[in-house]
Amino acid sequence: xxxxxxPMIAQAEANLGDDWAAIKAGAGDATKxxxxxxxxxxxxxxxxxxxSSFASAAQMHDPTTHKVIMACYEDTKSQYENGDKAQAKxxxxxxxxxxxxxxxxxxxxxxxxNDADKYLDWSxxxxxxxxxxxxxxxxxxxxxAIKNDxxxxxxxxxxxxxxxxxxxxxxxxxxxxxxxxxxxxxxxxSAKKYAYEGLYYYQxxxxxxxxxxxxxxxxxxLNYMIEAKxxxxxxxxxxxxxxxxxxxxxxxxxxxxxxxxxNGIDGTPEALALAGIADRLHLVQVEYVDAIDxxxxxxxxxxxxxxxxFAGGALEILEEDEAVLRAISSTQFNELYTIxxxxxxxxxxxxxxxxxLNSADDATVIVKSLQSGTGEAGSNLNGYFDQINRLLLSAxxxxxxxxxxxxxxxxxQAYLDNYxxxxxxxxxxxxxxxxxxxxxxxxxxxxxxxxGASYNEIKTQILFLTADLETAQDAVTIPTAAxxxxxxxxxxxxEGGGCLIATAAYGSEMAPQxxxxxxxxxxxxxxxxxxxxxMGTFNELYYSFSPYIADMERESPMFKEIVKAxxxxxxxxxxxxxxxxxxxxxxxxxxxxxxxxxxxxIAAPAMMFYGISKKIKSVKLSx
Numbered sequence: 001x002x003x004x005x006x007p008m009i010a011q012a013e014a015n016l017g018d019d020w021a022a023i024k025a026g027a028g029d030a031t032k033x034x035x036x037x038x039x040x041x042x043x044x045x046x047x048x049x050x051x052s053s054f055a056s057a058a059q060m061h062d063p064t065t066h067k068v069i070m071a072c073y074e075d076t077k078s079q080y081e082n083g084d085k086a087q088a089k090x091x092x093x094x095x096x097x098x099x100x101x102x103x104x105x106x107x108x109x110x111x112x113x114n115d116a117d118k119y120l121d122w123s124x125x126x127x128x129x130x131x132x133x134x135x136x137x138x139x140x141x142x143x144x145a146i147k148n149d150x151x152x153x154x155x156x157x158x159x160x161x162x163x164x165x166x167x168x169x170x171x172x173x174x175x176x177x178x179x180x181x182x183x184x185x186x187x188x189x190s191a192k193k194y195a196y197e198g199l200y201y202y203q204x205x206x207x208x209x210x211x212x213x214x215x216x217x218x219x220x221x222l223n224y225m226i227e228a229k230x231x232x233x234x235x236x237x238x239x240x241x242x243x244x245x246x247x248x249x250x251x252x253x254x255x256x257x258x259x260x261x262x263n264g265i266d267g268t269p270e271a272l273a274l275a276g277i278a279d280r281l282h283l284v285q286v287e288y289v290d291a292i293d294x295x296x297x298x299x300x301x302x303x304x305x306x307x308x309x310f311a312g313g314a315l316e317i318l319e320e321d322e323a324v325l326r327a328i329s330s331t332q333f334n335e336l337y338t339i340x341x342x343x344x345x346x347x348x349x350x351x352x353x354x355x356x357l358n359s360a361d362d363a364t365v366i367v368k369s370l371q372s373g374t375g376e377a378g379s380n381l382n383g384y385f386d387q388i389n390r391l392l393l394s395a396x397x398x399x400x401x402x403x404x405x406x407x408x409x410x411x412x413q414a415y416l417d418n419y420x421x422x423x424x425x426x427x428x429x430x431x432x433x434x435x436x437x438x439x440x441x442x443x444x445x446x447x448x449x450x451x452g453a454s455y456n457e458i459k460t461q462i463l464f465l466t467a468d469l470e471t472a473q474d475a476v477t478i479p480t481a482a483x484x485x486x487x488x489x490x491x492x493x494x495e496g497g498g499c500l501i502a503t504a505a506y507g508s509e510m511a512p513q514x515x516x517x518x519x520x521x522x523x524x525x526x527x528x529x530x531x532x533x534x535m536g537t538f539n540e541l542y543y544s545f546s547p548y549i550a551d552m553e554r555e556s557p558m559f560k561e562i563v564k565a566x567x568x569x570x571x572x573x574x575x576x577x578x579x580x581x582x583x584x585x586x587x588x589x590x591x592x593x594x595x596x597x598x599x600x601x602i603a604a605p606a607m608m609f610y611g612i613s614k615k616i617k618s619v620k621l622s623x
Contacts, residue, residue, distance in 0.1 A: 017124030019053040020099050022046075027076075027092035031085055039080045039088070046095065047073045054102060062105040068203075069098045086189065090196050097200035099125055104164065104204055111157045116150030119157065126164055137406055138394040139163045145397035156397055159390045165208055169259055171201040174283060176228055176252040181309045183245045188235035191244070195232035199225040205262075212262045221258040224251050265380045270328060273321035274374065277336075278367045280314040281360045283307075284343065288356050296350040311347050314363075315340040328373040332366050339363040368421050384422050385473045388414045392441075392462050399449065399458050407458075408449045415442045422476065429475045437468050501549050502567060528583045 026046035033039040050069065058066035072094035079088035103125035110119035123143060126132070132139050142156040142163075175198030182191035202225045209218035231247045257267055260275045284307055291304035298304045318325065318337060326333045343359045371380065391414035399407040419441060426434040445461050502517055552559050 015124055016053060016103070016121050017128035019049060020096075020103075020125045021128055023049055023099065024096045027095045030076075030080070031089040031092065036080055036083065039085070040077065043073070043076060043080065050095075050099075054099060057106055058102050061109050062102050065098055065101045065105070065203075069095060072098070090192055093193070093196040093200050097197065098203065100129065100168075100201075101204040104161075107157070107161070111153060114153060116146055116153045119153060120147060123160070130164075130167055136163070138391070138398070138410055141394055141398040141401055141403065141406060144401050148401065152397075152400075156393060159393050162386070162390060165205060168201055168205040169263065170279060170282070172198055172205060172225070173252065173256050173259055173279065174198075175201060176248060176255060177283075177309070177313065178306060179228070179232060180245060180248055180252065181305060183241050183248065184309075185305075186241060188232070188241065188244065191248075192229075192232040192235065195228045195248075199229050209258075209262050212264075213258065217258055217261070221255060221262075224255045224258070227251055228255070263380065264382050268324075268374065269321055270324040270374050271371070271380075273317050273325060274367050274371050275380075276317045277314045277340075278364060278371075280310045280317070281364050281367070283310040284314070284347075285357050285360050288347065289353055292350050292353065294353070296352070298350065307347050308344075311340070311344045315344060325370065328370050332370055336363055336366045336370070339366070368417075372421055372424065381422060381425060381476055382473065384418045385469055385477075388418045388422075388469060389466055391418070392465060395449075396459055396462050400455050404449055404452070408446060411441065411445050411449065415446075422472070425476050426472050430472065433468060433472055433475070437465065437472060440465055440468070501563065528587075530583060530587045 023046045026042055026049070030039045030042040030046070033042060050073075055066060058069070072091055076088045076091045076095065079085070079091065103122050106122040107119055110116075110122060120143065127143065130136070132143070139160060142160050146153050146156055175194045179191040179194040179198070182188070182194065202222065206218060206222055209221055212218075213221075228248060228251045231244060231251065235241075235244060256276060257272060260272055261267060263275070265271050265275050287303045287307040287310065291298060291300050291307050293299050315337070318333075318340060322333070339359055339362055343356060343363065346356050346359065391410045395407040395410035395414070398404075398410060415438075419437065423434055423438065426437075440461065445458070445465065448458060448461060549563065
């Protein structure tokens with residue numbers, strides 16, 4: 001095992017990711033060695049590799065992390081000499097994970113020096129750890145774009161940093177959750193491992209937390225993570241599992257609250273609950289993919305146990321915060337409860353991966369809709385804008401790499417999974433800008449990608465979009481009389497992403513009827529030339545009167561029910577369009593739907609009116 005480190009040392013200058021992997025493997029091998037002398041020998045080799053590959057940069061640019069790592073090596077050595085392999089195994093988390101901190105620091109240094117090669121070399125540490133090439137195509141596209149064109153380092157490095165920090169934020173909370181899982185299994189030693197991991201993951205996040213929530217709260221968060229490690233260690237002192245669980249739960253709750261504040265989400269119960277559910281749904285998707293195979297067999301017991309725990313945790317949060325979440329929308333609470341219960345059942349039954357992932361997606365959509373009802377801080381509007389910008393730049397990178405399919409997918413994700421939740425608040429202050437962004441993202445940009453427009457055209461379109469999004473963000477998140485023009489009655493009511501009347505009638509953008517309209521628009525009409533042309537003409541007419549109708553619906557429940565009754569036949573006929581796939585089918589079925597609606601809404605009433613008036617006239621003549 002010792003000899004396995006030699007080729008890695010030879011490659012030290014070539015790939016820092018391989019060097020990190022060798023240190024991780026060496027630290028692990030040292031815990032498995034049969035004798036103390038062999039453990040110490042392997043540990044010395046890993047330290048030598050750290051010194052040759054990382055120490056110089058650490059001493060110059062991150063001396064604090066260097067001191068932590070060197071102290072951990074000395075502590076690990078002492079544990080081996082004292083015969084405590086179990087504690088040495090825990091401390092190896094420091095040796096492995098502190099290098100992530102150094103990697104992130106050196107990526108920042110490389111950007112400041114405008115050195116793309118150096119940046120890519122240091123990025124290999126996090127790329128290798130988090131399997132970016134296999135699991136994160138968007139971030140991989142950004143790295144590839146920088147490799148292909150080093151001048152783009154300044155453009156894409158900010159997005160990569162935020163994508164990486166997302167992982168460290170999630171890991172900070174996830175490790176404490178996994179410690180609780182292990183307490184539930186009576187495994188205090190494994191719980192220690194996760195508490196230690198959580199602390200060292202957070203150390204990478206700490207300087208960024210200082211920037212976002214201030215030194216005091218960031219240090220408070222750091223102290224909570226240190227306290228979690230101390231709680232896990234107290235198992236050695238005979239503390240009961242029930243007490244360990246209680247103390248760890250309390251710490252995790254405070255940690256999660258501060259991490260969410262770091263993410264721009266306020267500390268109200270409903271905001272924290274929804275953010276917690278969203279995180280656990282994401283973890284369900286991440287863990288379940290690695291937990292079972294295509295035949296429904298468990299291939300990783302730990303990943304499967306974590307999936308079960310995270311699915312149950314999402315439902316537990318929903319139940320604990322039922323009162324505040326029902327106050328936002330009882331209907332959506334019930335829908336979310338049903339889906340989360342189904343996910344638990346599907347995971348228990350080892351349902352196909354796609355089934356669980358799709359259900360988690362559906363639940364996430366409802367969570368986002370509920371978040372929109374918690375106010376600006378709770379719905380984290382800035383987070384949506386940030387995610388859209390990241391996705392658009394990732395799409396630009398993918399397109400520059402020649403991957404138009406990924407670029408199209410990322411733009412669609414920016415619109416469908418993010419911008420649609422900004423449309424309603426933006427429409428209240430600037431409906432014209434709301435529609436401009438919608439058209440330029442959903443229609444123009446996606447059509448340009450599909451038609452093979454030049455990279456410069458795509459880049460220019462994204463540049464215009466990001467400028468408009470910046471204006472929109474200022475309008476939505478910092479509304480002042482000086483910066484926001486007064487909206488007319490028509491403008492202030494425009495919402496719902498092009499489904500204003502239906503949204504007002506059915507009470508939510510997530511109502512099945514509204515979603516059907518949106519899906520027909522995006523999946524059938526906007527994917528064909530004739531459908532796109534129709535939508536362009538339709539939108540001009542629709543926006544001329546729909547805000548007034550939507551306003552009247554909100555002001556009069558009776559009128560709302562009348563409109564809903566009137567919409568029902570039209571929705572039935574539009575369902576036909578779900579079968580349209582080709583240009584000819586969209587055109588043929590579309591004309592049929594128009595004819596049916598003209599017949600129902602104009603011809604039939606006209607004939608009825610004509611018949612009634614004729615009958616009245618004949619009665620008058622008979623008199």
